[in-house]
Amino acid sequence: MSDRLFIFDTTLRDGEQVPGCQLNTVEKIEVARALEELGVDVIEAGFPVSSPGDFKSVVEISKAVTWPVICALTRAVPKDIDVAAESLKFAKRGRIHTGIGTSHYHIHYKLHSTPDEILERAVRAVKYAKKYVEDVEFYAEDAGRTDNEYLARVIEAVVKVGATVVNIPDTTGYTLPYEYGEKIKYLVENVKGIENAIISTHCHNDLGMATANTVTGILNGARQAEVTINGIGERAGNTSLEEVVMTIKSRQKALNIETNINTANIYRMSRMVSTMMNMPVQPNKAIVGRNAFAHSSGIHQDGVLKNRENYEIIDPKTVGINESSILLTARSGRAALKHRLHALGYDLTQEQLDAAYEKFLELADRKKDIRDDDIIVLVGDAHQKDRRIKLDYLQVVTGKTLTPVATVRLAIAGEKFVATCAGNGPVDAAIKAVKSIISRQVVMEEFLVQAITKGSDDVGKVHMELDHKGVKYFGFSANTDIITASVEAFLDAINSMPPSEEYNEQ
Ligand code: KIV
Ligand code: ZN
Numbered sequence: 001m002s003d004r005l006f007i008f009d010t011t012l013r014d015g016e017q018v019p020g021c022q023l024n025t026v027e028k029i030e031v032a033r034a035l036e037e038l039g040v041d042v043i044e045a046g047f048p049v050s051s052p053g054d055f056k057s058v059v060e061i062s063k064a065v066t067w068p069v070i071c072a073l074t075r076a077v078p079k080d081i082d083v084a085a086e087s088l089k090f091a092k093r094g095r096i097h098t099g100i101g102t103s104h105y106h107i108h109y110k111l112h113s114t115p116d117e118i119l120e121r122a123v124r125a126v127k128y129a130k131k132y133v134e135d136v137e138f139y140a141e142d143a144g145r146t147d148n149e150y151l152a153r154v155i156e157a158v159v160k161v162g163a164t165v166v167n168i169p170d171t172t173g174y175t176l177p178y179e180y181g182e183k184i185k186y187l188v189e190n191v192k193g194i195e196n197a198i199i200s201t202h203c204h205n206d207l208g209m210a211t212a213n214t215v216t217g218i219l220n221g222a223r224q225a226e227v228t229i230n231g232i233g234e235r236a237g238n239t240s241l242e243e244v245v246m247t248i249k250s251r252q253k254a255l256n257i258e259t260n261i262n263t264a265n266i267y268r269m270s271r272m273v274s275t276m277m278n279m280p281v282q283p284n285k286a287i288v289g290r291n292a293f294a295h296s297s298g299i300h301q302d303g304v305l306k307n308r309e310n311y312e313i314i315d316p317k318t319v320g321i322n323e324s325s326i327l328l329t330a331r332s333g334r335a336a337l338k339h340r341l342h343a344l345g346y347d348l349t350q351e352q353l354d355a356a357y358e359k360f361l362e363l364a365d366r367k368k369d370i371r372d373d374d375i376i377v378l379v380g381d382a383h384q385k386d387r388r389i390k391l392d393y394l395q396v397v398t399g400k401t402l403t404p405v406a407t408v409r410l411a412i413a414g415e416k417f418v419a420t421c422a423g424n425g426p427v428d429a430a431i432k433a434v435k436s437i438i439s440r441q442v443v444m445e446e447f448l449v450q451a452i453t454k455g456s457d458d459v460g461k462v463h464m465e466l467d468h469k470g471v472k473y474f475g476f477s478a479n480t481d482i483i484t485a486s487v488e489a490f491l492d493a494i495n496s497m498p499p500s501e502e503y504n505e506q
Contacts, residue, residue, distance in 0.1 A: 002256045005248060006224040007241065008042040008200060009035050011273060012057070013073055014238050015228035016046075021277040025057045031273065032061040035229075036068055038269050039260040040241075042224075044097065047073040048087035049080040055087050062091035069093045069135065076100040076125035085132035096129040099139030099167065102146040102154055119154050126158045137165035139202065144170030144179075148186045156191045165198045165224060170213055173206025173236060181216035188221040200224035203239045205231060210239040211286075215247055218257060229273040230281050230288060242266050242287040242319065250314055267320035287319055296327040301336040328375070330364035337375075344372055346379050366480045367459065374459050377478035387495045388413055389438070391487050398426040406430035408487065410437050427486045434490055440497070443467040444490075449482060462489040473497050 012028055015021065023031065028045070035043050045061040046054035062070045070091040074080035076098055088094030100122050101110055107118050122138065129136040138158040143151055155166050168187070170180060184199060201217035201224070203210040214225050231240030245261045252258075270288035274281050283290040293316040295301045303310035304324055316324050326336045334357050341348060341356070348356060359378050364370055393409035406429035407420040419436040423429030427447075435442075446465035451458045460482040464475040475493030479485035 002252070002258050003223065005218060005257050005259050006041040006198065006200075007039075007245065007259050007261060008044065008071070008224050008226045009040040009228065009241060010044040010202075010226050010238065011035070011228040011232065011241075012061070013044040013046055014226075014234065015232040015273075015277075017234055018232055018237075018277070018279070021232065021279055023276060025053065025060050027276050028057045029060055029064045031276065032065050034265070034269055034272055036065050037262070038265045039262045040068055041260060042069040042071050042095065044071040044073060044226075046087075049074065049077075049083040055083065058084075058087035059090060062088055062094065066092060069095050071095040071097050071137065074098045074125075074129070076121045078125075078128055081125065081129050081132070085129075088133065093135065094133050095135040095137055095165075096133050097137040097139060097167070098125045098129050099137075099141055100125065101141040102151055103142035103144075104147070105145065106142050115150055119157055122154055123157050123161050126163050127161050130162045135164050136162060137167055137200065138163040139167035139169055141169055142171040143168040143183070144172060144175040144203075148183055148190075151183070152187055152190045155187055156193065159191065159193045159197045163197055165200050166194075167200040167202050167224075167226065168217070168222070169202035169226075170204060170210075171202075173204035173210060175203075175209075175213055177209060177212040177216040180213040181220045184217045184220040184222050198223045200226055201239070202226035204234065205236040205238065208236070210237070211243040211247065214239045214244050215255075218244075218248075219255065230270050230279065230285070232273065232277065232279055240286075242270060246287050246314060246319065249318070263318050264320045287314070291327075292316075293321055293324040294327045295324060296329045296331060298331045298333040298336070301326050301332055301339075305335055305339055328360070328364065328370040329368070330361065332360075332364070340372070340375055341379065344375060348379070352379075363459070363480065374478075377459055377461065387491070388499065389491050389495055391484070391491055392416060393418075394430060394484055394487060396426045396430060396483055398429075404429045406433045406483075408433035408437070410434065410491075412437075426483050430483055430487045431490055434487060438494060440468060440494065442473075442494070445472065447486070449486070460485050462486050464489040464493050466490070466493040468497055471497075 032043055045058040048055040048058050058072050072084035072087050074084045084096050100118055107113055107115055126136055126138050140151055140154055199222040201214045201222045203213040225244050227241040227244055228238040229241055231237040245259050248255055248257055248259055281288055295304050300311050326339055337357055337360055338353055356378050390411045392411040396406045398404040403422050404426040405422045408430055409416055409418045417437045419433040421429050421432035421436055423432050445467050448463040450461045459478050459480050461478045462485040466473045473493040473496050475489040477485045477488035477492055
Protein backbone atom coordinates (compact mmCIF):
# COMPACT_ATOMS: atom_id res chain seq x y z
CA MET A 1 0.00 0.00 0.00
CA SER A 2 1.25 3.47 -0.80
CA ASP A 3 1.91 6.11 1.84
CA ARG A 4 -0.21 9.23 2.27
CA LEU A 5 1.18 12.73 1.71
CA PHE A 6 -0.67 15.51 3.53
CA ILE A 7 -1.20 18.66 1.51
CA PHE A 8 -0.86 21.85 3.58
CA ASP A 9 -2.06 24.81 1.55
CA THR A 10 -0.63 28.21 2.49
CA THR A 11 -2.10 30.24 -0.39
CA LEU A 12 -4.01 32.34 2.14
CA ARG A 13 -0.95 32.99 4.33
CA ASP A 14 2.43 32.76 2.52
CA GLY A 15 0.73 33.26 -0.86
CA GLU A 16 -1.23 36.23 0.31
CA GLN A 17 1.89 38.02 1.52
CA VAL A 18 2.67 38.97 -2.08
CA PRO A 19 2.15 42.71 -2.66
CA GLY A 20 -1.11 43.34 -4.51
CA CYS A 21 -2.52 39.86 -3.78
CA GLN A 22 -4.42 40.73 -0.59
CA LEU A 23 -7.95 39.37 -0.33
CA ASN A 24 -10.76 40.47 1.90
CA THR A 25 -12.41 38.05 4.33
CA VAL A 26 -15.29 37.17 1.99
CA GLU A 27 -12.86 36.34 -0.80
CA LYS A 28 -10.71 34.29 1.57
CA ILE A 29 -13.73 32.25 2.61
CA GLU A 30 -14.50 31.57 -1.04
CA VAL A 31 -10.92 30.38 -1.65
CA ALA A 32 -10.96 28.28 1.55
CA ARG A 33 -14.20 26.55 0.51
CA ALA A 34 -12.71 25.79 -2.91
CA LEU A 35 -9.58 24.42 -1.20
CA GLU A 36 -11.79 22.17 0.89
CA GLU A 37 -13.47 20.88 -2.30
CA LEU A 38 -10.05 20.39 -3.83
CA GLY A 39 -9.26 18.07 -0.92
CA VAL A 40 -6.37 19.79 0.86
CA ASP A 41 -5.65 18.42 4.35
CA VAL A 42 -4.62 21.68 6.01
CA ILE A 43 -5.48 25.30 5.23
CA GLU A 44 -3.09 27.87 6.67
CA ALA A 45 -5.66 30.63 7.02
CA GLY A 46 -3.49 33.51 8.21
CA PHE A 47 -1.16 35.09 10.74
CA PRO A 48 -3.77 36.34 13.25
CA VAL A 49 -1.60 38.65 15.32
CA SER A 50 -0.43 40.51 12.22
CA SER A 51 -3.70 42.42 11.66
CA PRO A 52 -7.36 42.49 12.71
CA GLY A 53 -8.22 41.50 9.10
CA ASP A 54 -6.07 38.36 9.33
CA PHE A 55 -7.57 37.51 12.72
CA LYS A 56 -11.10 37.85 11.36
CA SER A 57 -10.29 35.76 8.31
CA VAL A 58 -9.02 32.87 10.44
CA VAL A 59 -12.20 33.07 12.58
CA GLU A 60 -14.52 33.12 9.55
CA ILE A 61 -12.64 30.42 7.63
CA SER A 62 -12.80 28.23 10.76
CA LYS A 63 -16.58 28.62 10.74
CA ALA A 64 -16.97 28.13 6.98
CA VAL A 65 -14.83 25.06 6.47
CA THR A 66 -15.56 21.62 7.90
CA TRP A 67 -13.08 19.00 6.92
CA PRO A 68 -9.52 20.42 6.61
CA VAL A 69 -7.42 21.34 9.63
CA ILE A 70 -7.31 25.14 10.01
CA CYS A 71 -3.88 26.42 10.85
CA ALA A 72 -2.81 29.80 12.25
CA LEU A 73 0.78 31.09 12.08
CA THR A 74 2.65 32.65 14.99
CA ARG A 75 6.14 33.67 15.96
CA ALA A 76 7.62 31.98 19.04
CA VAL A 77 5.96 34.70 21.13
CA PRO A 78 3.25 34.06 23.76
CA LYS A 79 1.07 36.98 22.61
CA ASP A 80 1.05 35.62 19.02
CA ILE A 81 0.08 32.18 20.31
CA ASP A 82 -2.73 33.59 22.52
CA VAL A 83 -4.20 35.47 19.54
CA ALA A 84 -3.86 32.46 17.23
CA ALA A 85 -5.62 30.22 19.75
CA GLU A 86 -8.44 32.75 20.08
CA SER A 87 -8.82 32.96 16.27
CA LEU A 88 -9.12 29.17 16.04
CA LYS A 89 -11.93 28.85 18.57
CA PHE A 90 -14.50 27.84 15.89
CA ALA A 91 -12.18 25.43 14.06
CA LYS A 92 -13.37 21.84 14.10
CA ARG A 93 -9.69 20.87 14.01
CA GLY A 94 -7.27 23.72 14.75
CA ARG A 95 -3.49 23.81 14.52
CA ILE A 96 -1.04 26.41 15.79
CA HIS A 97 2.03 26.83 13.59
CA THR A 98 4.79 28.38 15.67
CA GLY A 99 8.50 28.67 15.12
CA ILE A 100 11.72 30.62 15.01
CA GLY A 101 14.76 31.15 12.79
CA THR A 102 17.48 28.53 13.26
CA SER A 103 20.11 29.45 10.67
CA HIS A 104 23.31 31.23 11.57
CA TYR A 105 21.95 34.33 9.77
CA HIS A 106 18.68 34.39 11.67
CA ILE A 107 20.20 33.59 15.07
CA HIS A 108 22.93 36.21 14.86
CA TYR A 109 21.70 38.97 12.56
CA LYS A 110 17.94 38.83 12.94
CA LEU A 111 17.36 37.59 16.48
CA HIS A 112 20.72 38.69 18.02
CA SER A 113 20.74 35.54 20.05
CA THR A 114 22.60 32.27 20.53
CA PRO A 115 21.82 28.72 19.33
CA ASP A 116 21.05 27.52 22.87
CA GLU A 117 18.73 30.42 23.60
CA ILE A 118 16.87 29.83 20.30
CA LEU A 119 16.46 26.15 21.14
CA GLU A 120 14.96 27.12 24.50
CA ARG A 121 12.59 29.64 22.91
CA ALA A 122 11.46 27.00 20.40
CA VAL A 123 10.68 24.54 23.17
CA ARG A 124 8.88 27.20 25.24
CA ALA A 125 6.72 28.21 22.25
CA VAL A 126 5.65 24.65 21.49
CA LYS A 127 4.86 23.98 25.17
CA TYR A 128 2.86 27.19 25.33
CA ALA A 129 0.86 26.37 22.19
CA LYS A 130 0.17 22.87 23.51
CA LYS A 131 -1.84 24.50 26.33
CA TYR A 132 -4.39 25.50 23.69
CA VAL A 133 -4.36 22.80 21.00
CA GLU A 134 -3.14 19.27 20.64
CA ASP A 135 -1.94 19.83 17.09
CA VAL A 136 1.15 22.06 17.12
CA GLU A 137 3.41 22.46 14.13
CA PHE A 138 6.90 23.87 14.62
CA TYR A 139 8.84 25.65 11.87
CA ALA A 140 12.61 26.10 11.91
CA GLU A 141 12.80 29.20 9.75
CA ASP A 142 15.67 29.14 7.22
CA ALA A 143 16.23 25.45 7.94
CA GLY A 144 17.63 25.26 4.40
CA ARG A 145 20.71 27.17 5.58
CA THR A 146 20.76 25.66 9.07
CA ASP A 147 23.49 23.28 10.06
CA ASN A 148 21.96 19.77 10.09
CA GLU A 149 23.36 18.76 13.45
CA TYR A 150 21.93 21.85 15.23
CA LEU A 151 18.65 21.53 13.31
CA ALA A 152 18.33 17.93 14.51
CA ARG A 153 18.84 19.08 18.12
CA VAL A 154 16.09 21.70 17.81
CA ILE A 155 13.69 19.30 16.12
CA GLU A 156 14.32 16.60 18.71
CA ALA A 157 13.64 19.06 21.52
CA VAL A 158 10.33 20.30 20.06
CA VAL A 159 9.11 16.79 19.23
CA LYS A 160 9.88 15.81 22.81
CA VAL A 161 7.50 18.49 24.11
CA GLY A 162 4.73 17.49 21.72
CA ALA A 163 5.18 19.08 18.28
CA THR A 164 3.00 16.96 16.00
CA VAL A 165 4.46 18.30 12.75
CA VAL A 166 7.95 19.67 12.14
CA ASN A 167 8.35 22.05 9.24
CA ILE A 168 11.75 22.33 7.56
CA PRO A 169 11.49 25.51 5.46
CA ASP A 170 13.95 26.37 2.74
CA THR A 171 12.93 29.96 3.43
CA THR A 172 15.34 31.54 0.96
CA GLY A 173 15.03 28.90 -1.77
CA TYR A 174 18.77 28.24 -1.47
CA THR A 175 19.16 24.49 -1.26
CA LEU A 176 19.80 22.07 -4.09
CA PRO A 177 17.45 19.09 -4.32
CA TYR A 178 20.07 16.59 -3.13
CA GLU A 179 20.96 18.84 -0.15
CA TYR A 180 17.33 19.24 0.86
CA GLY A 181 16.79 15.49 0.50
CA GLU A 182 19.86 14.79 2.65
CA LYS A 183 18.61 17.22 5.29
CA ILE A 184 15.30 15.39 5.60
CA LYS A 185 17.11 12.04 5.62
CA TYR A 186 19.44 13.31 8.34
CA LEU A 187 16.47 14.22 10.53
CA VAL A 188 14.76 10.88 9.91
CA GLU A 189 17.94 9.06 10.91
CA ASN A 190 19.19 11.25 13.74
CA VAL A 191 16.23 12.73 15.61
CA LYS A 192 15.11 10.60 18.55
CA GLY A 193 11.32 10.35 18.59
CA ILE A 194 10.88 11.62 15.00
CA GLU A 195 8.37 8.79 14.41
CA ASN A 196 5.98 10.75 16.68
CA ALA A 197 5.86 13.71 14.27
CA ILE A 198 5.27 14.33 10.60
CA ILE A 199 8.10 16.02 8.72
CA SER A 200 6.89 18.82 6.49
CA THR A 201 8.53 20.46 3.47
CA HIS A 202 8.16 24.21 2.88
CA CYS A 203 10.20 25.35 -0.11
CA HIS A 204 10.61 28.66 -1.85
CA ASN A 205 11.38 28.99 -5.52
CA ASP A 206 14.23 31.53 -5.66
CA LEU A 207 16.36 29.21 -7.80
CA GLY A 208 13.38 27.57 -9.49
CA MET A 209 13.83 24.41 -7.43
CA ALA A 210 10.90 24.50 -5.02
CA THR A 211 9.08 21.55 -6.57
CA ALA A 212 12.27 19.51 -7.05
CA ASN A 213 13.26 20.15 -3.42
CA THR A 214 9.80 19.23 -2.17
CA VAL A 215 9.73 15.99 -4.14
CA THR A 216 13.22 15.07 -2.91
CA GLY A 217 12.08 15.81 0.63
CA ILE A 218 9.15 13.46 0.15
CA LEU A 219 11.42 10.76 -1.29
CA ASN A 220 13.49 11.03 1.88
CA GLY A 221 10.65 10.74 4.36
CA ALA A 222 8.66 14.00 4.52
CA ARG A 223 4.93 13.29 4.65
CA GLN A 224 3.48 16.81 4.50
CA ALA A 225 4.11 19.31 1.68
CA GLU A 226 3.43 23.04 2.18
CA VAL A 227 2.32 24.52 -1.10
CA THR A 228 0.34 27.31 -2.73
CA ILE A 229 -1.96 27.42 -5.73
CA ASN A 230 -0.02 28.52 -8.84
CA GLY A 231 3.10 28.63 -6.64
CA ILE A 232 2.33 32.17 -5.52
CA GLY A 233 4.27 33.48 -2.55
CA GLU A 234 7.05 35.79 -1.39
CA ARG A 235 9.58 36.75 -4.10
CA ALA A 236 9.76 33.88 -6.64
CA GLY A 237 6.99 32.09 -4.79
CA ASN A 238 6.39 28.85 -2.91
CA THR A 239 6.17 25.28 -4.15
CA SER A 240 3.13 24.97 -6.36
CA LEU A 241 0.40 22.59 -5.26
CA GLU A 242 -0.45 21.47 -8.76
CA GLU A 243 3.14 20.59 -9.62
CA VAL A 244 3.66 18.43 -6.53
CA VAL A 245 0.26 16.75 -6.72
CA MET A 246 0.58 15.95 -10.43
CA THR A 247 4.17 14.74 -10.03
CA ILE A 248 2.93 12.32 -7.42
CA LYS A 249 -0.03 11.24 -9.51
CA SER A 250 1.81 10.82 -12.78
CA ARG A 251 4.86 9.16 -11.25
CA GLN A 252 2.89 6.98 -8.82
CA LYS A 253 5.03 3.90 -9.46
CA ALA A 254 8.29 5.73 -8.81
CA LEU A 255 7.10 7.59 -5.71
CA ASN A 256 4.55 5.18 -4.21
CA ILE A 257 2.66 7.90 -2.37
CA GLU A 258 -0.83 9.41 -2.63
CA THR A 259 -2.62 12.65 -1.86
CA ASN A 260 -6.29 13.36 -1.20
CA ILE A 261 -6.46 15.98 -3.96
CA ASN A 262 -9.36 15.87 -6.39
CA THR A 263 -7.18 16.74 -9.35
CA ALA A 264 -10.13 17.54 -11.64
CA ASN A 265 -10.57 20.75 -9.58
CA ILE A 266 -7.00 21.94 -10.10
CA TYR A 267 -7.52 24.11 -13.17
CA ARG A 268 -10.64 25.81 -11.80
CA MET A 269 -8.83 26.49 -8.50
CA SER A 270 -5.85 27.92 -10.34
CA ARG A 271 -8.03 30.30 -12.35
CA MET A 272 -9.95 31.36 -9.28
CA VAL A 273 -6.79 32.29 -7.34
CA SER A 274 -5.24 33.98 -10.35
CA THR A 275 -8.33 36.12 -10.92
CA MET A 276 -9.01 36.98 -7.31
CA MET A 277 -5.40 37.80 -6.50
CA ASN A 278 -4.69 39.63 -9.77
CA MET A 279 -1.75 37.31 -10.38
CA PRO A 280 -1.61 36.11 -13.98
CA VAL A 281 -0.33 32.57 -14.49
CA GLN A 282 2.68 32.49 -16.80
CA PRO A 283 1.62 30.82 -20.09
CA ASN A 284 4.28 28.12 -19.86
CA LYS A 285 3.58 27.33 -16.18
CA ALA A 286 3.57 23.56 -15.62
CA ILE A 287 0.09 22.00 -15.31
CA VAL A 288 -2.01 25.19 -15.29
CA GLY A 289 -0.36 27.55 -17.78
CA ARG A 290 -2.29 28.46 -20.91
CA ASN A 291 0.23 26.52 -23.00
CA ALA A 292 0.65 23.53 -20.68
CA PHE A 293 -1.45 21.35 -23.00
CA ALA A 294 -1.13 23.36 -26.21
CA HIS A 295 0.71 22.03 -29.21
CA SER A 296 1.87 24.33 -31.95
CA SER A 297 4.48 22.62 -34.10
CA GLY A 298 3.16 20.59 -37.02
CA ILE A 299 5.05 17.44 -35.97
CA HIS A 300 3.73 17.57 -32.40
CA GLN A 301 0.18 18.33 -33.56
CA ASP A 302 0.20 15.38 -35.90
CA GLY A 303 1.62 13.17 -33.12
CA VAL A 304 -0.99 14.27 -30.58
CA LEU A 305 -3.82 13.75 -33.06
CA LYS A 306 -2.59 10.21 -33.69
CA ASN A 307 -2.22 9.45 -29.98
CA ARG A 308 -2.33 12.08 -27.24
CA GLU A 309 0.34 10.26 -25.23
CA ASN A 310 2.91 10.76 -27.99
CA TYR A 311 3.49 14.25 -26.60
CA GLU A 312 1.52 14.46 -23.34
CA ILE A 313 2.33 12.82 -20.02
CA ILE A 314 -0.89 14.01 -18.37
CA ASP A 315 -4.40 13.81 -19.77
CA PRO A 316 -5.59 17.44 -19.47
CA LYS A 317 -8.98 16.17 -18.24
CA THR A 318 -7.20 14.89 -15.10
CA VAL A 319 -6.67 18.49 -14.03
CA GLY A 320 -10.02 19.77 -15.29
CA ILE A 321 -9.00 21.04 -18.72
CA ASN A 322 -11.37 19.72 -21.37
CA GLU A 323 -8.86 18.84 -24.02
CA SER A 324 -5.39 19.46 -25.35
CA SER A 325 -5.38 22.45 -27.60
CA ILE A 326 -3.99 22.34 -31.03
CA LEU A 327 -2.81 25.90 -31.62
CA LEU A 328 -3.16 26.85 -35.23
CA THR A 329 -0.04 28.63 -36.41
CA ALA A 330 1.91 28.93 -39.65
CA ARG A 331 3.61 25.67 -38.64
CA SER A 332 0.38 23.66 -38.43
CA GLY A 333 -0.37 21.02 -41.00
CA ARG A 334 -3.62 20.07 -42.77
CA ALA A 335 -4.34 17.45 -40.09
CA ALA A 336 -4.51 20.15 -37.40
CA LEU A 337 -6.75 22.42 -39.49
CA LYS A 338 -9.04 19.50 -40.34
CA HIS A 339 -9.24 18.54 -36.65
CA ARG A 340 -10.16 22.08 -35.62
CA LEU A 341 -12.72 22.41 -38.41
CA HIS A 342 -14.28 19.10 -37.41
CA ALA A 343 -14.55 20.31 -33.79
CA LEU A 344 -16.29 23.43 -35.12
CA GLY A 345 -18.75 21.33 -37.11
CA TYR A 346 -17.20 21.61 -40.59
CA ASP A 347 -16.40 18.44 -42.49
CA LEU A 348 -14.87 19.57 -45.76
CA THR A 349 -14.07 17.62 -48.87
CA GLN A 350 -10.37 17.21 -49.63
CA GLU A 351 -10.64 19.94 -52.27
CA GLN A 352 -12.35 22.36 -49.89
CA LEU A 353 -9.82 21.53 -47.20
CA ASP A 354 -6.95 22.25 -49.59
CA ALA A 355 -8.49 25.62 -50.47
CA ALA A 356 -9.10 26.47 -46.82
CA TYR A 357 -5.55 25.39 -45.93
CA GLU A 358 -4.05 27.71 -48.53
CA LYS A 359 -6.07 30.63 -47.12
CA PHE A 360 -5.14 29.54 -43.64
CA LEU A 361 -1.41 29.65 -44.40
CA GLU A 362 -1.78 33.12 -45.89
CA LEU A 363 -3.61 34.29 -42.80
CA ALA A 364 -1.20 32.55 -40.41
CA ASP A 365 1.71 34.38 -42.01
CA ARG A 366 0.07 37.69 -41.15
CA LYS A 367 -1.64 36.81 -37.86
CA LYS A 368 0.12 35.06 -34.97
CA ASP A 369 -2.92 33.84 -33.15
CA ILE A 370 -5.53 32.09 -35.29
CA ARG A 371 -8.80 31.70 -33.41
CA ASP A 372 -11.99 29.77 -34.04
CA ASP A 373 -13.67 32.89 -35.43
CA ASP A 374 -10.91 33.25 -37.99
CA ILE A 375 -11.32 29.63 -39.02
CA ILE A 376 -15.05 30.01 -39.54
CA VAL A 377 -14.37 33.03 -41.69
CA LEU A 378 -11.75 31.07 -43.64
CA VAL A 379 -14.17 28.30 -44.43
CA GLY A 380 -16.73 30.77 -45.63
CA ASP A 381 -14.01 32.26 -47.78
CA ALA A 382 -12.91 28.87 -49.12
CA HIS A 383 -16.50 28.19 -50.14
CA GLN A 384 -16.40 31.32 -52.31
CA LYS A 385 -13.67 29.90 -54.50
CA ASP A 386 -15.98 29.02 -57.39
CA ARG A 387 -17.45 32.53 -57.82
CA ARG A 388 -17.63 33.84 -61.37
CA ILE A 389 -16.07 37.22 -60.55
CA LYS A 390 -12.91 37.07 -58.45
CA LEU A 391 -10.53 39.66 -57.13
CA ASP A 392 -7.21 38.84 -58.72
CA TYR A 393 -5.09 41.83 -57.70
CA LEU A 394 -5.48 44.95 -55.62
CA GLN A 395 -3.07 47.77 -55.00
CA VAL A 396 -3.90 50.88 -53.05
CA VAL A 397 -1.83 53.99 -52.57
CA THR A 398 -3.05 56.12 -49.72
CA GLY A 399 -1.76 58.42 -47.02
CA LYS A 400 -2.52 61.51 -45.02
CA THR A 401 -1.53 63.95 -47.75
CA LEU A 402 -2.25 61.77 -50.81
CA THR A 403 -5.38 61.25 -52.86
CA PRO A 404 -6.13 57.54 -52.48
CA VAL A 405 -5.77 55.62 -55.73
CA ALA A 406 -6.63 51.94 -56.23
CA THR A 407 -5.76 49.56 -59.04
CA VAL A 408 -7.98 46.50 -59.25
CA ARG A 409 -7.70 43.45 -61.47
CA LEU A 410 -10.71 41.14 -61.68
CA ALA A 411 -10.87 37.67 -63.15
CA ILE A 412 -14.23 37.25 -64.85
CA ALA A 413 -14.92 33.88 -66.43
CA GLY A 414 -11.20 33.30 -66.90
CA GLU A 415 -10.45 36.74 -68.42
CA LYS A 416 -8.58 39.53 -66.60
CA PHE A 417 -9.73 43.20 -66.45
CA VAL A 418 -7.83 46.07 -64.86
CA ALA A 419 -8.98 49.51 -63.74
CA THR A 420 -7.48 52.36 -61.69
CA CYS A 421 -9.57 54.98 -59.90
CA ALA A 422 -9.11 57.70 -57.28
CA GLY A 423 -11.55 58.10 -54.41
CA ASN A 424 -12.15 60.01 -51.22
CA GLY A 425 -10.67 57.07 -49.28
CA PRO A 426 -8.88 53.80 -50.11
CA VAL A 427 -12.10 51.74 -49.94
CA ASP A 428 -13.96 54.25 -52.10
CA ALA A 429 -11.14 54.22 -54.68
CA ALA A 430 -11.10 50.40 -54.81
CA ILE A 431 -14.90 50.07 -55.11
CA LYS A 432 -14.97 52.74 -57.83
CA ALA A 433 -12.33 50.74 -59.75
CA VAL A 434 -14.45 47.58 -59.44
CA LYS A 435 -17.55 49.48 -60.54
CA SER A 436 -15.72 50.78 -63.60
CA ILE A 437 -15.12 47.18 -64.70
CA ILE A 438 -18.55 45.84 -63.79
CA SER A 439 -21.20 47.93 -65.47
CA ARG A 440 -24.09 47.19 -63.15
CA GLN A 441 -26.11 49.93 -61.55
CA VAL A 442 -25.86 49.32 -57.84
CA VAL A 443 -26.44 51.47 -54.79
CA MET A 444 -24.61 50.67 -51.58
CA GLU A 445 -27.21 50.60 -48.83
CA GLU A 446 -25.05 49.40 -45.99
CA PHE A 447 -21.35 48.94 -45.33
CA LEU A 448 -20.40 47.47 -41.97
CA VAL A 449 -16.83 46.77 -40.80
CA GLN A 450 -16.19 44.79 -37.64
CA ALA A 451 -13.12 43.34 -35.92
CA ILE A 452 -13.54 39.67 -35.00
CA THR A 453 -11.67 39.88 -31.74
CA LYS A 454 -9.16 42.52 -30.68
CA GLY A 455 -5.74 43.68 -31.74
CA SER A 456 -4.33 45.48 -34.71
CA ASP A 457 -3.49 42.15 -36.42
CA ASP A 458 -7.13 41.11 -36.29
CA VAL A 459 -9.32 39.89 -39.13
CA GLY A 460 -11.85 42.52 -40.16
CA LYS A 461 -15.30 41.34 -41.25
CA VAL A 462 -17.18 43.36 -43.85
CA HIS A 463 -20.91 43.11 -44.48
CA MET A 464 -22.37 44.94 -47.43
CA GLU A 465 -25.87 45.48 -48.70
CA LEU A 466 -26.34 46.52 -52.35
CA ASP A 467 -29.52 47.54 -54.08
CA HIS A 468 -29.85 46.53 -57.69
CA LYS A 469 -33.14 47.33 -59.44
CA GLY A 470 -34.98 47.43 -56.12
CA VAL A 471 -33.66 44.03 -54.99
CA LYS A 472 -31.29 43.72 -52.04
CA TYR A 473 -28.12 41.66 -52.31
CA PHE A 474 -25.83 40.89 -49.41
CA GLY A 475 -22.09 40.41 -49.47
CA PHE A 476 -19.63 39.28 -46.83
CA SER A 477 -15.88 38.85 -46.54
CA ALA A 478 -13.13 38.85 -43.97
CA ASN A 479 -9.47 39.62 -44.22
CA THR A 480 -6.71 41.14 -42.12
CA ASP A 481 -6.61 43.78 -44.88
CA ILE A 482 -9.80 45.76 -44.52
CA ILE A 483 -9.70 47.17 -48.07
CA THR A 484 -9.39 43.68 -49.58
CA ALA A 485 -12.26 42.54 -47.35
CA SER A 486 -14.39 45.46 -48.56
CA VAL A 487 -13.76 44.74 -52.25
CA GLU A 488 -14.41 41.03 -51.72
CA ALA A 489 -17.65 41.73 -49.86
CA PHE A 490 -18.73 43.98 -52.72
CA LEU A 491 -17.94 41.22 -55.23
CA ASP A 492 -19.72 38.68 -53.04
CA ALA A 493 -22.91 40.70 -53.36
CA ILE A 494 -22.40 41.19 -57.12
CA ASN A 495 -21.80 37.45 -57.51
CA SER A 496 -25.10 36.69 -55.84
CA MET A 497 -26.95 38.70 -58.50
CA PRO A 498 -28.22 36.65 -61.44
CA PRO A 499 -25.89 36.89 -64.47
CA SER A 500 -27.63 39.08 -66.98
CA GLU A 501 -27.03 40.00 -70.63
CA GLU A 502 -28.22 43.51 -69.92
CA TYR A 503 -25.43 43.81 -67.35
CA ASN A 504 -22.88 41.82 -69.20
CA GLU A 505 -19.71 41.75 -67.09
CA GLN A 506 -17.59 42.52 -70.15
O1 KIV B 1 9.32 30.44 4.49
C1 KIV B 1 9.19 30.30 5.71
O2 KIV B 1 10.14 30.03 6.44
C2 KIV B 1 7.86 30.47 6.28
C3 KIV B 1 7.68 30.12 7.71
C4 KIV B 1 7.04 31.25 8.43
C5 KIV B 1 6.91 28.86 7.84
O3 KIV B 1 6.95 30.82 5.57
ZN1 ZN C 1 7.45 30.55 3.46
